[in-house]
Structure formats: C-alpha cells, structure tokens
Amino acid sequence: MLLLERRPVASSVMRWASPLLALVLTVITGFILFMVVGKDPVEGLKFFFITPISDLPGLAELGLKMAPLLLCAAGLTVCYKAKLWNIGAEGHFLMGALGASVMAVQLSAVNGFWVLPVVLLTGVLGGMIWAAIAAGLKTHLHCNEILTTIMLNYIALNLLLYTVHGPLKDPYGFGFPQSAMFSDSALLPVLIEGTRLHLGLAFGLLATVAVWVLFARSFIGFQLNVIGQDHRAAAFAGFRVRKLTWFAFLVGGATAGLAGASEVTGPIGQLVPQVSPGYGYTAIIVVFLGRMHAVGIVAASALLALTFIGGEILQIAMQMPKAVTALFQGLLLFYLLTCDAFIHYRVRLKKAAPQPTSAAVAAAPQEV
Amino acid sequence: MGLCMTAAIRLKLENIVKEYPGCRANDGIDLTVEAGEIHALLGENGAGKSTLMKVIYGVVQPDEGRVVWNGHAVQVDNPAQARRMGIGMVFQHFSLFETLTVAENIALSLPPDEARNRSQLNQRINEVSERYGMELDPRRYISTLSVGERQRVEIVRCLIQETTLLILDEPTSVLTPQEVTSLFATLRTLSKEGCSILFISHKLEEVRSLCHTATVLRQGRVSGDCQPAEISASEIARLMVGDDTPISTRVTAAEPGEPLMEVSGLGWKSKDPFGTSLRNVNLDLHKGEIVGIAGVAGNGQDELLKALSGEIRADAGTICLSGQNIETLFPDQRRKLGVAIVPEERLGRGAVPDMSLADNALLTASGQGLVERGLIRSGRVREFSREVIRRFGVRCTGENSTAGSLSGGNLQKYIIGREALQNPRLLVASHPTWGVDVGSAVAIHESLVKLRDEGAAILLISEDLDELYQLCNRLGALCDGRLSPLAPTSELHIEQLGQWMAGEFESTEVAHAVA
Known part of the structure; x- marks a missing residue:
C-alpha cells in the first residue's frame, strides 16, 4: 500500500524541483491532448513553446506580455508572503486601466512631459483604491479577502464595461465600445524600435527587484513574513498587523494598477473592454510557480507570457480553440500544487504489519 | 477475592518498539503491572511515556x-x-463537552442500552462517586466545573465501565495541593479493590508517596525499575536524566530594591463565554526580586501575561513602570521601556518554528540596533544570535538552524537568553520550564536568578509549586481571573497557597488589611 507520510524536514530540493516537474508533466499532458484531438503533438508543442520566441519581434512580444504579469506578481508576492490571499490583481489592474484612461482622455488636448506621469499615477491610484476596499473590509469587518477581492474583480469589470459603453465611449468611434485614442504625450515610450515593447517591462523588472529587496533586507518585509508564518508570534512581538495588512494590499493595488495603466498607455493606446486577457489571475500562477522569489518570478512570468502568445499562434496555425491558453495555465497550476505536496510529504511503501495473535482479543476482564 | 488476585499479572509489555519518522519513541520496552498495583511511569518529556500509553490504550x-x-x-x-x-x-x-452535563458526557462513552436509561445512570454515577470519595452531581454542566471536578468526571467515566487498569497521564499537574490529597485517597481505595493504576508523572515526591513500583524511561528505553518509597528522589532523578546532568539549582536569597512596577485594578473581559476574565488584579514588584504566581491552568495566567505584554488591552486599571502608565502602549513600545516577556508557548508565539534562530532574535530584539532606517543589519542580527547561543549554552548547529529543530529545553534557553541580553528591567515568564529537560530547567533557573541579581524584577507564572517555592521571595495565586494577596514565601504555608489556588482568599484579605 502507498502511504503519504510527512517528512521530518521540508525538502528544499523539492521546493525548486516542483515547478520544473510541473512543467514537464504539463508538456506531457499537452502532448497527449494534441494526440487525442487529432493534431500533430510535436508540431503543436513547437507552435506553442518555440515559435513565439524564435525571433526578435517574438521576444519583444514576450516582454510585452511579461510586463503586466511581473507588476501584478510583485504586488501579490507582498500579500502572499503575509498569507493575505489577495485574488484581486485582476480588479486592481482593470481599475488602473480605467483610472489612467479617464485621465488620458481628460488630457487628450494637452501636451507636456508631465502628462504621462499624471496618467500613470491616476492608474496607480485606481488600483490602490480598489485594494483599499478589500483591505478595509478585512481589517475592520474581518471579511475574508479571497471572497471580497474576487467579487471586487467582477465589479471592476462591469464598471469598466459601463464606462466604455457610456461616459468614456469615443464619440467618433463608430459606436464601438472603446475610448478615444490617447494623445502621444500620454503614451509610454517604446523600448526597441519597430516592436511594441514599451517601458512597462522596465517597471515590471524594477518592481520585482524592489520586492526582492523588501523581503531580503527590510524590517517591513520581515514583519510581513512573520505575520504569514505565525500570526501569534507577530502579535507577541507587537507588530502592527492591521497597518501591515493595509501596506500589503496597497502595494498590491499600486503595482497592478500601474500594470493596467501601462497596458492602456502602451500597446493599446486606448481603453477597450478586453484590456486584460486575465493578467491578474495568471499572475497568481506566476507567484507560486516562481516560489515568491525574484529570479523564479521572472522565469515564471516569461513562461506564462508564452502561454498567451503560444495560444494565439495555435489558434491561427492549427485552428485550436482560444481555451488552449487557459488549459495550459490550468494544467500548470494543477501539477504545481500536486508536486508541492511532496515538499512536505513523501511516498512510502507500507509493509504489511506483523499480525500478533488476536485470538485472545476478547479476553473478558477478570472478576476483582 | 483479594489475596490471590494481588499476585496476578494484569498487564505485561514485552519489547515494545514504536518508531516515528526521525525518532524511535519506544525502543524495546518491557513493563509489568500486577493487579491492584499503583505503578509509576517516570521520565522526562520525550522519554517515550506518552507513546507507550498510546500503545496500551490502542x-x-x-x-x-x-x-x-x-x-x-x-x-x-x-x-x-x-x-x-x-x-x-x-x-x-480532558475530552469532555463543555456544553453537556456530567451524565451526558459519561453516557457518550457507554453502550447505547446503558446510556439510554438516564435515571439508572445517574444512580450509578452517584454510587461510584460516593464510594470513591469523588463528589459529583450528574446534572451539572461541564462548563461550570473546576478542573479538579472535571478530572473526577473522567475518572468516574472510567470506573463505571468496570475498569481494571486505569491510566492517568500527569493527573496532578492541574490540581491544587488539597485536590491532590483527595485524588490520592481515591486511588489508594481503588488499588485496595484490585484495580491497577498506571500513574504517569515527573513529580518525584508524589510518586514516592503514592506508588508501589516505578519504571523509569529515558530516550525510549527502560533506564531502571525501582520501589520509589525506598530510594530517594534524587536517585530517581538520576535514573531519569542520566549521570552527567545537574539536577538542582542553589538559589541565594534575594535583596529587593526600590519598587518598579505597580499594577492596580487591572480588569479585562473575555469575549469567549468559556474564557477567563481578569478581575481587579493588584500587583507590585520591586527591583531584584522574583514574585511567583501559582494557579491551576486556565485561571487567567495567559490573560495576565498578555495584559502585561500589551497583546491585549485591559478594560480597566493601570500598569505603572517606574511611575509611567504603560497600559496604553503596544508590546514593542513596552519592550523599549525594558519589559521582556517569555510566553508559555515557545513555538508559535515566542518563536516562529520555520524561521532561523537569527530571524527569531529579530522578532523581539529589533530595538537593539539590529535595524537601521528600516533595513535589517543582518551581520549584527547573526552576532546577537550567536551571543545568545554562546552565553546561554543553547545546543544547536548554529544561528541558521530553525527554531522548530531545537529541543524544547534548548529553544527555551534561547528565548530566555534573547530577552535577558536586552537588559530588561522587568521580565515576565510563564511556565519557563514546562516540558523542559532537567538540565535545561536548571540552566533556566540559574539565568533567572542571575537576572534578578543584576537588578531586574521578575514575575514568574507557573503551575510547578516546587519551582515557585525554590525561586520566589513572594508568592500569590490566580483563581478565576482574580489574584490573591502576595505573601513572603517563607511565611506562606503550602496549605494556605492551596486555598488561594482554589479561590478562597477573602478571609486572608481582611486579615491582611487589619494587619
């Protein structure tokens, strides 16, 4: 019989091997799935994983998709280290995009170096306000942040849809639900000429480094860590759990808000309903796959960015449905969580226990 | 009945081995219990007593x-x-439901047909409890019973099922001295009637007065069998800890200085209906003295510690440190004023299990120059941590070992060292030697006394009366969230302390006021 037995100490090898194992299992499962639906698996996997990064424009597109993932993941890391399960990066992202767009449209007739920073900061503020709602509900009313942030994501989406169908709709847009194009001074500069790769990637990398420094060196990072690992020790030490909770949520809101603002001022240039293909949700996978560590998060965001592009290529080249991106992301998370079980547990074969004589089991208690 | 049975062997264990991942809890244990025998099972924490009991009990x-x-x-x-x-x-x-009555709790462990006839059950409970001198009302709710009474429910529940071997795990740790005396009378009656008793304890004097035979365990093996009445407590202690560990501390007399802390009218209302509220606690502490708070667990010790540390905010009263009211301050602000706390739970409050010892130093010692402008000075953190390890003889592989990998005694030495190295003016320690090996307990006592001699005031909350009498120069007791008056240890008879632990201190308060 197979037994799952707790390891005396958590396996540090498994902690890092688990994401790689999950990736291998995902590829194998993908291989089988391609065969089942009657497509050439080698071709399919090549289109999904190799083709997108085989030339400079492809790599630039990868960087473009990495930018929002890195920003969202950086903020979520701050929350998750403190075991604050903020699932709301998607909502913060959308509110960031919405806030930036409102400001950009307001300033569409204005030129000046300050326009872009103001637009981006409005996006940051939008994300922070959205995160602040969840933070307040948690610290003052003890609402579970998983539920509130998920619900706030839907409210944000509907708010955004209302805005692009209503107040922010481009009057000259032929009735399409989208805002007017932003002026040039509200657009992010492009990093590599001839591609769409913009400054957002630099924001993402900076945020990742900042979060790494926060947890490697700062006392605030240490306190967040203690809150996550041992709530009672944090109370004993006198850490301000409420303030730190607000801090984590606001950082999460700010970075995801900046991601949203960078998306509308970067590759899109206007507010559209489908501004996010689910970056905020995918960033959750990035954080766990990257082991909440800077290097891991960069690698994981590259991989997950690949699933977005690979999915698009498969749609075009092999007529696969759009769901293939979500499928691969889901497989990856599923296998990761499964493999993570082996960090703390190991499989053991149970030998049949020697059977003592049980004839006398029912020996009656003697008279006393 | 009687004579022929006393020679019969009730239980015999042969070469019992039980292995857990990373630890051989029982390593070939033999044990024989005769009918009517009161047999002590002795050993330090982690010696394998509990595992052996679990084997017997299935x-x-x-x-x-x-x-x-x-x-x-x-x-x-x-x-x-x-x-x-x-x-x-x-x-x-105990495994009792607080919201059910005594009879209902007992009925739960009986076969259905016996459990249903409630009037007959009540009668049996009355019979058994009267016969063995354990007063009990079957209709009362568990939540209204004292810890001693709850233990009676557990024992009566066993006896009603015609038990011929009764296993008691550290039964006296939750009782006042008077309750211990009456429990022992009950156990002796049971023994005379032929019921065997396995008595697990680490209190040697109790074992010597009660038990016929004793088996001593050390590191999963039997280190000796003896007749405890015939050898001395220190000889038994030697069997428990081995040859190379000191087993007692010499405590010099304290020389109390000027007053340091004054707690007056401290009150705190528990939000939990079964929790303990603090009621009008008054307490004063001088520099260079150790004041002990006795009491049965769950009578407000944890609440008092939290109110002093700042983890909970009192509803009434003041806590003054050198004349400054610190009641409104957060725990870390109090720490900056020289208040150090050693909580009862080492892992999961005093230290974070999965963090390194160095990081755990940072938990409370961040004010010792270990953090500058929000950044951690990791070199200084490691140095501080190494200093604690060295000065307090913490056995570990270094400051990078995780807190959870240390034995209870070593982690406790580390935590006490961490607080002591911050030169506290006041140290509040709760059960500092609970579950700690004898060698570490001696080291912990020595560091408390050293801290006292350096001029700190120490408040020692403990259930271990021997420890309190040994270390403290004044003693009081907590009962149901109220604190008795404090009396000099040398003038406080253990009977009086027992009454205080049971909550009877009105008369003495009057006497005190008159005097």
Whole structure:
C-alpha cells in the first residue's frame, strides 16, 4: 500500500524541483491532448513553446506580455508572503486601466512631459483604491479577502464595461465600445524600435527587484513574513498587523494598477473592454510557480507570457480553440500544487504489519 | 477475592518498539503491572511515556513487541476495544463537552442500552462517586466545573465501565495541593479493590508517596525499575536524566530594591463565554526580586501575561513602570521601556518554528540596533544570535538552524537568553520550564536568578509549586481571573497557597488589611 507520510524536514530540493516537474508533466499532458484531438503533438508543442520566441519581434512580444504579469506578481508576492490571499490583481489592474484612461482622455488636448506621469499615477491610484476596499473590509469587518477581492474583480469589470459603453465611449468611434485614442504625450515610450515593447517591462523588472529587496533586507518585509508564518508570534512581538495588512494590499493595488495603466498607455493606446486577457489571475500562477522569489518570478512570468502568445499562434496555425491558453495555465497550476505536496510529504511503501495473535482479543476482564 | 488476585499479572509489555519518522519513541520496552498495583511511569518529556500509553490504550500500534493482557497476547486495535477489555485512560487534556452535563458526557462513552436509561445512570454515577470519595452531581454542566471536578468526571467515566487498569497521564499537574490529597485517597481505595493504576508523572515526591513500583524511561528505553518509597528522589532523578546532568539549582536569597512596577485594578473581559476574565488584579514588584504566581491552568495566567505584554488591552486599571502608565502602549513600545516577556508557548508565539534562530532574535530584539532606517543589519542580527547561543549554552548547529529543530529545553534557553541580553528591567515568564529537560530547567533557573541579581524584577507564572517555592521571595495565586494577596514565601504555608489556588482568599484579605 502507498502511504503519504510527512517528512521530518521540508525538502528544499523539492521546493525548486516542483515547478520544473510541473512543467514537464504539463508538456506531457499537452502532448497527449494534441494526440487525442487529432493534431500533430510535436508540431503543436513547437507552435506553442518555440515559435513565439524564435525571433526578435517574438521576444519583444514576450516582454510585452511579461510586463503586466511581473507588476501584478510583485504586488501579490507582498500579500502572499503575509498569507493575505489577495485574488484581486485582476480588479486592481482593470481599475488602473480605467483610472489612467479617464485621465488620458481628460488630457487628450494637452501636451507636456508631465502628462504621462499624471496618467500613470491616476492608474496607480485606481488600483490602490480598489485594494483599499478589500483591505478595509478585512481589517475592520474581518471579511475574508479571497471572497471580497474576487467579487471586487467582477465589479471592476462591469464598471469598466459601463464606462466604455457610456461616459468614456469615443464619440467618433463608430459606436464601438472603446475610448478615444490617447494623445502621444500620454503614451509610454517604446523600448526597441519597430516592436511594441514599451517601458512597462522596465517597471515590471524594477518592481520585482524592489520586492526582492523588501523581503531580503527590510524590517517591513520581515514583519510581513512573520505575520504569514505565525500570526501569534507577530502579535507577541507587537507588530502592527492591521497597518501591515493595509501596506500589503496597497502595494498590491499600486503595482497592478500601474500594470493596467501601462497596458492602456502602451500597446493599446486606448481603453477597450478586453484590456486584460486575465493578467491578474495568471499572475497568481506566476507567484507560486516562481516560489515568491525574484529570479523564479521572472522565469515564471516569461513562461506564462508564452502561454498567451503560444495560444494565439495555435489558434491561427492549427485552428485550436482560444481555451488552449487557459488549459495550459490550468494544467500548470494543477501539477504545481500536486508536486508541492511532496515538499512536505513523501511516498512510502507500507509493509504489511506483523499480525500478533488476536485470538485472545476478547479476553473478558477478570472478576476483582 | 483479594489475596490471590494481588499476585496476578494484569498487564505485561514485552519489547515494545514504536518508531516515528526521525525518532524511535519506544525502543524495546518491557513493563509489568500486577493487579491492584499503583505503578509509576517516570521520565522526562520525550522519554517515550506518552507513546507507550498510546500503545496500551490502542491509539497507536507497536511496530514490534507483544502486549499481554491477563495472560493472553492481544492486539489492541483502538481505544474502544481497550475500554471493552477494561482499560481506562484519563488524558492530561480532558475530552469532555463543555456544553453537556456530567451524565451526558459519561453516557457518550457507554453502550447505547446503558446510556439510554438516564435515571439508572445517574444512580450509578452517584454510587461510584460516593464510594470513591469523588463528589459529583450528574446534572451539572461541564462548563461550570473546576478542573479538579472535571478530572473526577473522567475518572468516574472510567470506573463505571468496570475498569481494571486505569491510566492517568500527569493527573496532578492541574490540581491544587488539597485536590491532590483527595485524588490520592481515591486511588489508594481503588488499588485496595484490585484495580491497577498506571500513574504517569515527573513529580518525584508524589510518586514516592503514592506508588508501589516505578519504571523509569529515558530516550525510549527502560533506564531502571525501582520501589520509589525506598530510594530517594534524587536517585530517581538520576535514573531519569542520566549521570552527567545537574539536577538542582542553589538559589541565594534575594535583596529587593526600590519598587518598579505597580499594577492596580487591572480588569479585562473575555469575549469567549468559556474564557477567563481578569478581575481587579493588584500587583507590585520591586527591583531584584522574583514574585511567583501559582494557579491551576486556565485561571487567567495567559490573560495576565498578555495584559502585561500589551497583546491585549485591559478594560480597566493601570500598569505603572517606574511611575509611567504603560497600559496604553503596544508590546514593542513596552519592550523599549525594558519589559521582556517569555510566553508559555515557545513555538508559535515566542518563536516562529520555520524561521532561523537569527530571524527569531529579530522578532523581539529589533530595538537593539539590529535595524537601521528600516533595513535589517543582518551581520549584527547573526552576532546577537550567536551571543545568545554562546552565553546561554543553547545546543544547536548554529544561528541558521530553525527554531522548530531545537529541543524544547534548548529553544527555551534561547528565548530566555534573547530577552535577558536586552537588559530588561522587568521580565515576565510563564511556565519557563514546562516540558523542559532537567538540565535545561536548571540552566533556566540559574539565568533567572542571575537576572534578578543584576537588578531586574521578575514575575514568574507557573503551575510547578516546587519551582515557585525554590525561586520566589513572594508568592500569590490566580483563581478565576482574580489574584490573591502576595505573601513572603517563607511565611506562606503550602496549605494556605492551596486555598488561594482554589479561590478562597477573602478571609486572608481582611486579615491582611487589619494587619
């Protein structure tokens, strides 16, 4: 019989091997799935994983998709280290995009170096306000942040849809639900000429480094860590759990808000309903796959960015449905969580226990 | 009845082995209990006592070895079977439903037909409790009972099921001295009637006065069998700890200085209906003295500690440190004023299990120049941590080992060292030697006394009366969230302290006021 037995100490090898194992299992499962639906698996996997990064424009597109993932993941890391399960990066992202767009449209007739920073900061503020709602509900009313942030994501989406169908709709847009194009001074500069790769990637990398420094060196990072690992020790030490909770949520809101603002001022240039293909949700996978560590998060965001592009290529080249991106992301998370079980547990074969004589089991208690 | 049975062997364990991942808890243990014998099982924490009890009671199955019950080899699959065979066990932490009555709790462990006839059950409870001198009202709710009374419910529950072997795990740790005396009378009556008793303890004097024989365990093996009445407590202690560990501390007399802390009218209302509220606690502490707070667990010790540390905010009263009211301050602000706390739970409050010892130093010692402008000075953190390890003899592989990998005693030495190195003016320690090996306990006592001699005031909250009498120069007791008056240890008779632990201190308060 197979037994799952707790390891005396958590396996540090498994902690890092688990994401790689999950990736291998995902590829194998993908291989089988391609065969089942009657497509050439080698071709399919090549289109999904190799083709997108085989030339400079492809790599630039990868960087473009990495930018929002890195920003969202950086903020979520701050929350998750403190075991604050903020699932709301998607909502913060959308509110960031919405806030930036409102400001950009307001300033569409204005030129000046300050326009872009103001637009981006409005996006940051939008994300922070959205995160602040969840933070307040948690610290003052003890609402579970998983539920509130998920619900706030839907409210944000509907708010955004209302805005692009209503107040922010481009009057000259032929009735399409989208805002007017932003002026040039509200657009992010492009990093590599001839591609769409913009400054957002630099924001993402900076945020990742900042979060790494926060947890490697700062006392605030240490306190967040203690809150996550041992709530009672944090109370004993006198850490301000409420303030730190607000801090984590606001950082999460700010970075995801900046991601949203960078998306509308970067590759899109206007507010559209489908501004996010689910970056905020995918960033959750990035954080766990990257082991909440800077290097891991960069690698994981590259991989997950690949699933977005690979999915698009498969749609075009092999007529696969759009769901293939979500499928691969889901497989990856599923296998990761499964493999993570082996960090703390190991499989053991149970030998049949020697059977003592049980004839006398029912020996009656003697008279006393 | 009687004579012929006393020679019969009730239980015989042969070469019991039980292995857990990373630890051989029982390593070939033999044990024989005769009918009517009160048999002590002694050993330090982690010696394998609890595992052995679980084997007998069917909670775990041994990997090797035989259990022989009344002459037949048996396999005890689960506690229900053990109860059917006539084995009853009272755990240290009771398994009673607070919201049910005594009779209902007992009915839960009986076969359905016996449980249904409630009037007959009530009568049996009355019979058993009267016969063994354990007063009990079957209709009362558990939540209204004292800890001692709850223990009686557990024992009566075993006796009603015609138990012929009663296992008691550290039964006296939750009792006042008076309650211990009456429990022992009950156990002696049971023994005379032929019921065997396995008495697990680490209190040697109790074992010497009660038990006929004793088996001592050390590191999963039997280190000796003896007749405890015939050898001295220190000889038994030697069997428990081995040859190379000191077993007692010499405590010099304290020389109290000027007043340091004054707690007056401290009150705190628990939000939990079964929790303990603090009521009008008054307490004063001088520099260079150790004041002890006795009491049965759950009478407000944890609440008092939290109110002093700042983890909970009192509803009434003041805590003054050198004349400054610190009641409104957060724990870290109080720490900056020289208040150090050693909580009861080492892991999961005093230290974070998965963090390194260095990081755990940072938990409370961040004010010692270990953090500058929000950044951690990791070199200084490691140095501080190494200093604690060196000065307090913490056995570990270094400051990078995780707190959870240390033994209880070593982690406790580390935590006390961490607080002591911050030069506290006031140290509040709760159960500092609970579950700690004898060698570490001696070291901890020595560091407390050293801190006292350096001029700190120490408040020692403990259930261990020996420890309190040994270290403290004044003593009081907590009962149901109220604190008795404090009296000099030399003038406080243990009977008086027992009454205080049971909450009877009105008369003495008057006497105090008159005097």
